[in-house]
Amino acid sequence: MQFAGSHILSIAQFERTDVERVFAVADRMGPYAQRKRLTKVLDGAILGNMFFEPSTRTRVSFGSAFNLLGGEVRETTGFESTAIAKGESLYDTARVLSGYSDVIVMRHPAEGSVGEFAAASRVPVLNGGDGSNEHPSQALLDLYTIKSEVAAHGGHLDKLRIAMVGDLRYGRTVHSLCKLLSLFDAVEVHLVSPLELRMPEDIVEQMRTAGLSVWESDRLEESIAQVDIVYSTRIQEERFSSQEEADLYRGRFRLNQSVYTAHCQPNTVIMHPLPRDSRDHARELDxxxxxxxxxxxxxxxxxxxxxxxxxFALVLDVADQVDSHSREVNWYTAGRF
Structure with missing residues (x-):
């Protein structure tokens, strides 16, 4: 994959070597994320952070990441504050806002909307989530986390055993993660959900075609007994036709400490893309x-x-310049804290 100047819209764009390239660059970002070093490699660059659907972690995370590389962030949240509310098309919005930014991150509730926007944009666009379709950056950070967690116990992404639990029909994070896991060898995937919220069949078939072992079940306890990772997801109530329909499935698969102790191996890692639903009638991750x-x-x-x-560093072609535009800093001795 040619990163420089490219849109990041789907995990389908990635080969295994591309994933390894992203992870290698991410490894080098630790000192900057921890504020031990400052870099101004994107000094003067502007990120257009366009979120037309509620978001906390993804929106703030993208903005913080850009700031940490020295760039500036301009944000749009919700339809009501944009010209789209006046009937403007995604094409026109893209043509205009790409003139104000060097890169754009977009989240939108409609599947395929970010791709439609990117087709008209004059700058790279990163998909921050398009409906129940995909969330590529979340899948990459999930896999990066999995790699780090299992490595602590001598494990690898090849031969990984993972259980995905909850709303697999509408959960775009698990859709993208499944596609990403298809790049690795001898992976076992246990899909745990109500029948009505099963993983889309095309994604299941893609994994099996890639050589992954895939099991589908509605039984939580037996499915999490022999895995390295339990990846829990909430009921995506915003994708259902009514609150009442979503409530039919809420709280169906609850993972708490007693269930974990009784059924999981001692080093099984627990993950969740967040937000977890902490309301009493839900608590999929207690x-x-x-x-x-x-x-x-x-x-x-x-x-x-x-x-x-x-x-950002790869798409804007500055990955090899980050260190040369940096300096060491100690916020405590500088009197910042």
Whole structure:
């Protein structure tokens, strides 16, 4: 894949070597994400952060990643504050806003919308999530986290065993992650969901065609017993036709400390793309797991900064210039804290 100047719209764009390239650059971003060094490699560059659907982690993470590379961020949130509310097309919006930015991150509730926008944009566009379709940067940060977590116990992405639990029909994070896992060897995937919320068949078939072993089940306990990773997802209530329909499935698969202790191996890693639903009738990932050292959800969010910094550096072709535009800093001795 040629990163420089490219849109990042789908995991389908990536080969295994591309993923390894992103991870290699992400590894180098640690000192900058931890504020031990400052870089101004994107000094003067502008990110257009366009989020037409609610977001906390993805929006702030992309913005922070760009700031940490020295760039500036301009944000748009919600339809009501844009000309789209007045009937402007995605084409016109893209033509205009790409004149104000050097790169754009976009989230939109309609499948394929980010690709439509990118087709008219004059600058690279990164998909921050398009409906229930894909979320490529989330899949990359998830896989980066998986790689780090299993490596601590001598594991590898090849021969990985993972259970994905919850709303697999509408969960765009698991859609992209499954496509990414198809690039690796001898991976076992256990798909745990209600029948009505199964993983789309085309994604299941893609994994099997790629040589992955895939099992589908609606039984949580037996599916998480022999895996390296349990990846839990919430019910995507915003994708359902009604609140009542979403409530039919909420709380169906709850992972808490007692279930973990009874059925998981001691080093099984727990992941979730967040937000987790902490309401009493949901709790797909219970708060009583917060002190479990294998709960990796906040390490995931930290890794999101590294991976998104890497994507910006690659797309804007500055990955090899980050260090040369940097300096060491100590915020404590500088009196910042």
């Amino acid at each position: 708060d009583d797991l917060n002190d479990n050292p294998n709960l990796a959800i906040f390490r995931q969010t930290d890794n999101g900064i590294l991976v998104r910094m890497a994507l």
